[in-house]
Amino acid sequence: MAARVVVIGLASDFGCQVQMTNIEDDLLDVLGTIDLVYWQLAASGHMPEEYDVAIVEGAVTTDAHVETLKRVRETASVVIALGACAATGGIPALGATGDLEAHYGCVYGQDAAQVACGRITPMAIDSVIGVDYVVPGCPIDTEEFLVVLSRALLGLKSRVPAEPMCAICKTKENVCFFERGELCLGVITRTGCGARCITLGRPCTGCRGVAPEANLDSAIALLAEKGITAERLFERARLYNTLEEALDR
Amino acid sequence: MLMSASAYRELQANPYRPWPARITSIMDLTEHEKLFELRIIDNEVREAFKFDSGQFVELSIFGVGEAPISISSAPSKQGFIELCVRNAGDVTGALHRKQCGDVVGLRGPFGRGFPFSEMKGHDVLLVAGGLGIAPLKSLINHIHDDRHDFGKVTILYGARNPDEVLFRYQFDMWKHRDDFDLKLTVDEADDTWTDGVGRVTGLFEELDIDPSVTYGAICGPPVMYRYVIDEMREKKMDVDKIYVSFERRMKCGIGKCGHCGVGHQYACVDGPVFNYWEAMNLQEAI
Amino acid sequence: MFFRVMDKERVPELVSGLSESFELFGPVAKGEKFVLDRIEDPAELRLDFDTTLLPPKKLFFPPEDQMMRFRVADNEVLDDEVFAAPRMIFGLHPCDINALMLMDNVFTGDYEDPYYTARRASTMIVGVSCVPTESCFCNAWGTDEVHWGFDVFLTDIGDRYFVSVHSVKGAELLDQHVVTREITDEDTAAFQERTRAFKSSFTEELDTAQLPLLLDAKFDDKLWDELGERCLSCGACSMVCPTCYCFDVKDRLAADGKTGVRVRTWDSCQFSEFAEVAHGDNFRASRASRVKYRYYHKQWGYLSKFERVLCVGCGRCAKACLAGISPREVVKALEKGGEC
Structure with missing residues (x-):
């Protein structure tokens, strides 16, 4: 029996769900292997009572999100965090520092009170429930999504790459941004996207999270030699990694 | 006589290409370990498959990957090999989910065994x-x-x-x-x-x-x-x-x-x- | 081997001629750097290149290489053929030609690697002499010279090339596509003079005495801990190395889950999982042990089998390492003691 899959969104711009539609050629094949019982982006109905795999996009920013996640965890045997917001808190987590109410006020002005009720400090979904698989990135890489989904369906172990992305970047024969004195977060950011942005000519912004195997001390030291301060590195890295403890220094 | 690298080459030009082998018996040993008996399907290859104790095979399950597993049966018993496998990784996990009669891939025997x-x-x-x-x-x-x-x-x-x-x-x-x-x-x-x-x-x-x-x-x-x-x-x-x-x-x-x-x-x-x-x-x- | 002389201005006509019968590759500019790429127009070929970002291994052992297609249901191989079109690389420096010969040792032998050897057999090589850059240390390993492993080698002697012809095919192609002439005493003298000038233009003579033994004797040296603290665990060194051959193997399923491809991808001994076994033991869990292993294998592991070190002194890893770890400095620290 095909696995019953739901796709739901918490606090996000739905970009990763849209990215799923960009799988295009392969999407119908994928849909042939699963029983997609609910896709929030495309559905107007309600979540079904039972399902096997929950793909969760977005960060947790309200009490309702917490409740939703708990229900999801009780129902699904597999939970996949989809995208930076779900995986690391992503952009919504920028609101996790400072005065939360002030942030809402700044963005929504007088309407702030009506924007969302029961709001809480933003967090990644693994702060609320256990997560089995992660597809990091803003937005997700569709190829990686397919690999993770198939691993989940086959019951294989989660394999989120631990190293920074310089190696794959080298295989693309990109000229290193540091050689031009520009800051690129690839040196501390989790590999797995094929160094896509760098290959397109933009430095890495760290959307895939800090690589567990990154050597931050050494990175800070070498950047200093190139005239790039640790403050600049952290400021840039926090855009997607506000909640990353490794950057609390 | 052990299967030499040149004998291997004659049977299989591509040393990365696994030989199809059928699972002919599965025995539960412990909570995490099972003993699998495998028979290479091709007669010529199965007969040529001579090994030493201590050698290993690469067990191949397409879609999952390969894992090196040492051979548990004795070279004196021919026509099949036994693999004692702990469910520890992706390939061994997938093998544990296989049934008797299923086909997996084998490469080997490889390495130097006991003298x-x-x-x-x-x-x-x-x-x-x-x-x-x-x-x-x-x-x-x-x-x-x-x-x-x-x-x-x-x-x-x-x-x-x-x-x-x-x-x-x-x-x-x-x-x-x-x-x-x-x-x-x-x-x-x-x-x-x-x-x-x-x-x-x-x-x-x-x-x-x-x-x-x-x-x-x-x-x-x-x-x-x-x-x-x-x-x-x-x-x-x-x-x-x-x-x-x-x-x-x-x-x-x-x-x-x-x-x-x-x-x-x-x-x-x-x-x-x-x-x-x-x-x-x-x-x-x- | 026999020798001819070819005027430099004849290179474009030779290249044009060759590109009719081969997929022709050679050094071309990428920004201020160079890469090995298809030569469509002879004007793109830059024989004045210093080094290429990736070494020629990418053309024989690509960063991602399909090994076979398979079907899941019955675990059957659908296809493991290697398609290797006739190719020529025009413009490899001695270090990179030597590197390919070191790779050959690994991918041939008892179990021949069909993917690498098929591409190797279908690829002709035209070497070209170089001028040592600051980061070159090929002289330390004798890989500044190359005596075989090419079809034709062009040594720059001013307005002309001293052409060493090694293979029959190379000789035929020269005959077919370009005008060369017999060498004169003057040409040979120029060749010798160029070789002397080349040999004396290296910035230093690296002391490599007893390096394998020193690696064992200094296996627990604090040098490795210091390097481990600096290493970024990024693996860039392995990717750009012309002799690093380690690979990972992965199965990729098609979207319908019914078929898939088994691919191999470049791997690095600097990655944390490189020596980790399924139930968790990691034989090189520390960065220091991984940095050390790279040197240990290159300067001793490989040597113990093939009597050569697995380094050609191209300097790519030193340039790629943001943390500035350079084999030249590591060797110096091992030989003389102290930090690097």
Whole structure:
């Protein structure tokens, strides 16, 4: 029996769900292997009572999100965090520092009170429930999504790459941004996207999270030699990694 | 006669291409380990498939990957191989979900096994810890099938607890034989356990061996080697008569992918069995 | 081997001629750097290149290489053929030609690697002499010279090339596509003079005495801990290395899950999982042990089998390492003691 899959969104711009539609050629094949019982982006109905795999996009920013996640965890045997917001808190987590109410006020002005009720400090979904698989990135890489989904369906172990992305970047024969004195977060950011942005000519912004195997001390030291301060590195890295403890220094 | 690399090449131009093999028997050994009997489907290949105890195969499940597994059956039994497999990773997990009759892939046999013909005519002391019994069981059964060519045969086997003792059905039978000196031990005993309790090294105390005619073979978790070798050296066994089998990460099994480096050697082609003199000279080995 | 002389201005006509019968590759500019790429127009070929970002291994052992296609249901191989079109690489420096010969040792032998060897057999090589850059240390290993492993080698002697012709095919192609002339005493003298000038233009003579033994003797040296603290665990060194051959193997399923491809991808011994086994033991868990292993294998592991070190002194890893770890400095620290 095909696995019953739901796709739901918490606090996000739905970009990763849209990215799923960009799988295009392969999407119908994928849909042939699963029983997609609910896709929030495309559905107007309600979540079904039972399902096997929950793909969760977005960060947790309200009490309702917490409740939703708990229900999801009780129902699904597999939970996949989809995208930076779900995986690391992503952009919504920028609101996790400072005065939360002030942030809402700044963005929504007088309407702030009506924007969302029961709001809480933003967090990644693994702060609320256990997560089995992660597809990091803003937005997700569709190829990686397919690999993770198939691993989940086959019951294989989660394999989120631990190293920074310089190696794959080298295989693309990109000229290193540091050689031009520009800051690129690839040196501390989790590999797995094929160094896509760098290959397109933009430095890495760290959307895939800090690589567990990154050597931050050494990175800070070498950047200093190139005239790039640790403050600049952290400021840039926090855009997607506000909640990353490794950057609390 | 072992299948040589050139014989392999004649049967299979691409050494990365697995041979289809059928699972012909599955036996539950413990909560985490099963014994699989596999038969290569192609008659010519199955007949050419000759191996030494201590050699391994690459088990291939397409869509999941490959994993190196040492052969547990004896070379004296031909036409099939047995693999004692712990459900530990993706490939072994997928194998555990397979049914009798399913087809998987096999490459091999690869690596250097135990020097069986050199051991002949001598006493042997075999020491296994946990899953380390898997390759040693091949050697034990081979010796069993050639018993008159060997002197005293001593087997020491340690596991964490009685539930994790592998091949217990076979050892329970052998305990009553006087041509095998079999000693079992567990770290934590339960009510059913009547054998030893404690580390496998504890079994050396009461051991009476003649070091001048004894070959040793060791396989177990990485932490075990140092202690067992110390005991064997204490008994004055020669460094080049003690054989150890190492487990390392492997992808190719044929000396290309680089994963199984141990010191300046590769476990897949230079090992996985080394004698202790060689192993002493391999950095990071023990 | 026989020798001819070819005027430099004849290179474009030779290249044009060759590109009719081969997929022609050679050094072309990428920004201020160079890469080995298809030559469509002879004007793109830059024989004045210093080094290429990736070494020629990418053309024989691509960063991602399909090994076979398979079907899941019955675990069957659908196809493991290697398609290797006739190719020529025009413009490899001696270090990179030597590197390919070191790779050959690994991918041939008892179990021949069909993917690498098929591409190697279908690829002709035209070497070209170089001028040592600051980061070159090929002179330390004798890989500044190359005596075989090419079809034709062009040594720059001013307005002309001293052409060493090694293969029959190379000789035929020269005959077919370009005008060369016999060498004169003057040409040979110029060749010798160029070689002397080349040899004396290296910035230093690296002391490599007893390096394998030193690696064992200093296996526990604090040097490795210091390097481990600096290493970024990024693996860039392995990717750009012309002799690093380690690979990972992965199965990729098609979207319908029914078929898939088994691919191999470049791997690095600097990655944390490189020596980790399924149930968790990691034989090189620390960065220091991984940095050390790279040197240990290159300068001793490989040597113990093939009597050569697995380094050609191209300097790519030193340039790629943001943390500034350079084999030249590591060797100096091993030989003389102290930090690097």
